[in-house]
Amino acid sequence: MNLLEKIDAAAAARKALLPNGVGAFGIPIEEVYSATEARIGDRRVLLLGTNNYLGLTFAPECIQAAHEAIDKEGTGTTGSRMANGSYFGHRALEKEFADFYQCNSSIVFTTGYQANLGTISGLVGPGDTVLIDGDSHASIYDGCILSGADIIRFKHNDVTDMEKRLRRLGDRVETTLIIAEGIYSMLGDQAPLAEIVKLKNAYGCILLLDEAHSLGVLGETGQGLVEKTGLLQEVDFITGTFSKSLCSIGGFCVSNHPQLEQLRYISHPYIFTASPSPATIASTRAALELLRKGSHLRKQLWDNCTQLYSALKEAGYVLGPDPGPVIAAVVDTPQQALLLWQQLLEHNIYVNLILPPAAPEGKSLVRCSVNAAHTEDQIRYVGDTFAKLYSVISSHS
C-alpha cells in the first residue's frame, strides 16, 4: 500500500464503523446569530456544543476592542513573538495574566495547543519523565512526544495509581513533570488537585495544570481549579487557552518560576509561528477583564449547569461524576450516540458527538457544553428533548 492508499484504507474503516455518521463531524455552521443560536442547513439551532462558557462571543467590549485594534494595527502581525510579532498588546496581556494569577512570569502563545506543546517541550527533554493522566488532551500527549521525555500514564483521576507509578520511578522523580487538567473535556470531571499536590510535594516533582476548561468557570475570580481549591501557590505551571471562556484564540502559561522566561528562547511552538493578531489580543484583553469581574456570569453558568445535569440525570442518562459546563451522556455504542446526536439536531439542538477511541473506555459520548448566555427556557427545552429521546436511544443497539 502506498501512502495515499493507506489513508483511503483508514477512511474506509471509519466509514464502515458508522456508515451514515460521516456528516456528524465538522458540520458546517452557516450563520451565527448569538452566543446560543446559529443556522445549520435550514435549521435555526440551539448551540449546546461550543466552549463559549461565559457566553462572551458577542460581548460589545470585546468586539469594540477588536475593531479598534484592526484599525490601529492592521489584520496580522506577520511574524514571530521572537522577531516582529511582540506588540504592546501582547506584552500587556502577559502582564495582565501574571497579575491575574499573582505570579512573576507569563507567556502568551498563538493557540492553547501550542501553549501545551511549547511549555511541556520546554520543561522536559530526553531522559526526563512526564507522568500524565490517561485521559489527557491531545495537546498534552503531543507536547510530551515533542519533548522526547519518557511518557508514563496514570489511570484517569486515580491518585493511588499515580503514586504507584511515582514510586516505580525511583530517583527519576527528581526530573519528573506531572500533568493534570482542571476540568477534563470528555466527562467534565475535575482533577483531585489537593491529593495530586500532596504527592508532587512528597516526591519532589514539578506540577503543570491545564486550566483550559476551568478558566473563567471555577473560583471566585475565575482562575480555575487552583482558585476553587486554594492551591494556586502549589502548582508550578498553569497553561490555558483563549479559545473557550475568553472567546478568541491563543494560549498562555503562567508561573512563579523565573525559568519560564527561558522558554521564549528554546520553545519551538513559541518561536516558529506567527504571534496572535492584534484583534485577537485586544478582544482577549477585554474578555479577561470581563472574566475577572464576571462572578454574575459564573453564577448564571453554574445555575444552567445544575439545571441541565439534573434534568439529564433524572431522565436516566449516565453522566460524568461532577456537574459542570461539560455534561456528557455516556452511551454504549457509536450507533446509539449517532442516533441521539441526529435526533437532537432534528429537534434543532446542536451538541458534540464523541466516538471511540476519542471517548474514554470504549464508550461513546453525546456531550453538551452549557454557557452563561443560555436561558432557563433553552436549558429546559434541551433537558425535555433529551428525556423524550431516552427510550428511543435505550431500545436501539
Next chain:
Amino acid sequence: MTDSNYDEIMQLLCDRLSSLTNTNAQISPETNLISQLSIDSIKLLNLIMEVEDTFDISIPINALADVQTVRELVDLVHKIKSAS
C-alpha cells in the same frame, strides 16, 4: 532469548491481546498489532498500564514508537524488566 521470564511475558501478552481483540486468529510473535489485530491506540496504552502493574515496572509509551509486532512488544517489556 528463551529464558522463562521471556516466555512468561510472551504468554501473558498473547493471552491479553487475544481477549482484547476478541479474535479467534492465532496470535504469534510475528503478528502485527495494528494491521493484523487492529488494536486501537488507547487499548494498547491501557494494556501497557496493565503490564506495568503485573511486573512492577515503568514502560514509557514513547518506546512503543518502535513496536509493530507482538515479538517487539515482548522484547521491550523483557528489556525493561531485566534492567529493573
